[in-house]
Amino acid sequence: MSKFKARANVARAVNITEVITKYEIGRIIVNVVQEGEERATYGKQLLKGVSEVLTERLGDGWSVETLKRCRKFFTIYSVKQIGATVLTEFKKR
Numbered sequence: 001m002s003k004f005k006a007r008a009n010v011a012r013a014v015n016i017t018e019v020i021t022k023y024e025i026g027r028i029i030v031n032v033v034q035e036g037e038e039r040a041t042y043g044k045q046l047l048k049g050v051s052e053v054l055t056e057r058l059g060d061g062w063s064v065e066t067l068k069r070c071r072k073f074f075t076i077y078s079v080k081q082i083g084a085t086v087l088t089e090f091k092k093r
Contacts, residue, residue, distance in 0.1 A: 025054070026074025029067060 001009075033046060047064045054062035 022070045023074055023077065025062075025067065026070035026072070027078070029071045030074055030078075 029047070029050060033050060047067045051062050051064050051067055054067075
């Protein structure tokens with residue numbers, strides 16, 4: 001395998017991991033922290049606390065704005081948001 005191909009494979013793996021991580025962070029915010037509600041009643045304070053915990057455990061990059069994007073990413077692309085027709089079509093393939 002060429003050096004170029006190996007680097008492209010590593011970059012692809014990192015991108016996939018980042019997408020999955022941000023989706024899962026969004027899922028945890030919605031399903032666990034917000035208990036399935038679209039927004040927590042205590043709003044920004046909730047995300048601020050999650051941001052602080054993630055930054056402490058995982059390092060920089062987990063601002064409140066990033067967490068809002070993770071939450072939105074999850075709500076847009078979660079299975080329950082995909083219509084039954086699309087899901088049925090997907091399963092046929």
